[in-house]
Every structure is written in C-alpha cells, then in structure tokens.
Amino acid sequence: MMFSRRLIATALLTILALTGCSGVNAFLARLGIRPAPAVEGDPVHGEQVFRIGVEGAPPCSACHQVAAGSAGFSLAPNLAGIAVHAAERIPGMAAAQYLEESILHPASHVIPGYHVSMFTGYAAYLSPQDLSDLIAYLMTLRG
Ligand code: HEC
Structure with missing residues (x-):
C-alpha cells in the first residue's frame, strides 16, 4: 500500500x-x-478589510483602534501589539489560530473587562482569502 x-x-x-x-x-x-493555511495572506488587502469592511459586515475599525497608546473610551480592545499578545493568550495556541477563532467565534475567548459586543457574523461574510489577509495584517501589529 x-x-x-x-x-x-x-x-x-x-x-x-x-x-x-x-x-x-x-x-x-x-x-x-x-x-x-488555506490561502496565503496579503496584509495590504487585510488592512483594507479592517478599515473598510466587506459588504454586509461592519469594518473592524468601527470598534478597534490599532495605534499604540490611543487614549479615550474604547468599546473594544486596542489591537496594537496583537501579534505578540495573540501568541500569549492561550497556552499552546499559535497566534494565527487564536486570531482566527477571535474573528470567527468572538465568544470563544473573551478579553477580561470586555463584553462580547463584537459582531458575531464574520464567518458568513469573510471569504477564506479575506480571513487570511486580515490575519496577515493583524500579524504586522507588533506594538
Ligand atoms: C462591534 C464592535 C466590534 C467589531 C466590529 C469588531 N470587534 Fe473585535 N472585539 C470587540 C470586542 C468588544 C472584543 C472583546 C471581547 C471579546 O473578546 O469578544 C473584541 C475582541 C477581538 C479580538 C481579541 C483581542 C485580544 O486582545 O485578544 C480580536 C483579535 C478582534 N476582536 C479582531 C477583530 C477583527 C479582525 C474585526 C473585523 C473583522 C473585529 N474584531 C471587529 C468588538 C468588535
């Protein structure tokens, strides 16, 4: 055989x-x-998805800031440095896997101090390419 x-x-x-x-x-x-990974991620397109969103779903930037030290009230955690934090959130889980789960199933990992007010329907709106691109973009946010 x-x-x-x-x-x-x-x-x-x-x-x-x-x-x-x-x-x-x-x-x-x-x-x-x-x-x-199903498809290679393009961080440039990922940033567009983050800022502009995709048809029918809100852009990530509606809730998340990405500039380090942005002050003021924020509905959602600041994603500056998320590439580093994502690798540390769940012991034994790689950063990209954590990011994918956080996007597709926001309730799977809830950040202390926040409620699950994140849009929970991205799985139905993001293509596999959009998702890979978003993750590639988030992996450039190192601090
Ligand atoms: C309606 C507001 C809202 C939108 C839109 C939104 N999020 Fe969130 N997001 C949140 C909130 C609130 C949390 C914290 C609670 C939780 O973990 O579910 C969160 C958590 C996260 C986390 C975990 C952060 C950490 O520090 O571990 C990631 C990663 C994330 N979001 C990425 C995204 C991406 C990428 C998009 C766009 C595809 C997006 N979010 C769209 C509100 C939002």
Missing part, C-alpha cells in the same frame, strides 16, 4: 479542518497537527 493509514487519516482531518469546522481544528491542535 502506498499511503499509510495515518497519512490518510491526517489528510481527511485536514480537509475537514480546512472546510471550517472549528471543532476539528481544536482537535487537530490538541494533537499538535496544524492544517496548512
């Missing part, structure tokens, strides 16, 4: 994970298996 059972199982799980089942993603993460 050319392929081992484990290889086939991993391939099947990866396909399931890439089709967006977060339960499978969490399961894979526990096994230490990370599915390859």
Whole structure:
C-alpha cells in the first residue's frame, strides 16, 4: 500500500479542518497537527478589510483602534501589539489560530473587562482569502 493509514487519516482531518469546522481544528491542535493555511495572506488587502469592511459586515475599525497608546473610551480592545499578545493568550495556541477563532467565534475567548459586543457574523461574510489577509495584517501589529 502506498499511503499509510495515518497519512490518510491526517489528510481527511485536514480537509475537514480546512472546510471550517472549528471543532476539528481544536482537535487537530490538541494533537499538535496544524492544517496548512488555506490561502496565503496579503496584509495590504487585510488592512483594507479592517478599515473598510466587506459588504454586509461592519469594518473592524468601527470598534478597534490599532495605534499604540490611543487614549479615550474604547468599546473594544486596542489591537496594537496583537501579534505578540495573540501568541500569549492561550497556552499552546499559535497566534494565527487564536486570531482566527477571535474573528470567527468572538465568544470563544473573551478579553477580561470586555463584553462580547463584537459582531458575531464574520464567518458568513469573510471569504477564506479575506480571513487570511486580515490575519496577515493583524500579524504586522507588533506594538
Ligand atoms: C462591534 C464592535 C466590534 C467589531 C466590529 C469588531 N470587534 Fe473585535 N472585539 C470587540 C470586542 C468588544 C472584543 C472583546 C471581547 C471579546 O473578546 O469578544 C473584541 C475582541 C477581538 C479580538 C481579541 C483581542 C485580544 O486582545 O485578544 C480580536 C483579535 C478582534 N476582536 C479582531 C477583530 C477583527 C479582525 C474585526 C473585523 C473583522 C473585529 N474584531 C471587529 C468588538 C468588535
């Protein structure tokens, strides 16, 4: 036989994970298996999605600031330095995975001091490319 059972199982799980089942993603993460990102992220387009949004969904910038030290009342956490914080939020979870879950399932990780007032419908509006681009942009916010 050319392929081992484990290889086939991993391939099947990866396909399931890439089709967006977060339960499978969490399961894979526990096994230490990370599915390859579906598409390469473009941080320049990601910044546009962040600031302008996509048809039908509010822009991230409606709630989030990204400039370090921006003062004043804010509805949502300032995302300056999120690339660094994202890697530290959940022990054992990579930054990109944390960001994806925070965007698609805002209630999965609630930041102390905030309520889940984030728009919860992004999974239905962001294409896989938009999501990868957004994450690539957020990963440039290092402080
Ligand atoms: C309606 C307001 C609102 C919008 C729009 C919004 N967010 Fe949020 N976001 C929040 C709030 C409030 C929290 C904190 C509560 C929580 O964790 O769910 C949060 C949390 C986050 C976190 C976790 C921050 C941390 O410090 O760990 C990330 C990352 C994030 N949002 C990214 C985004 C991105 C990317 C978009 C656009 C696709 C977006 N948000 C749109 C309100 C918003």
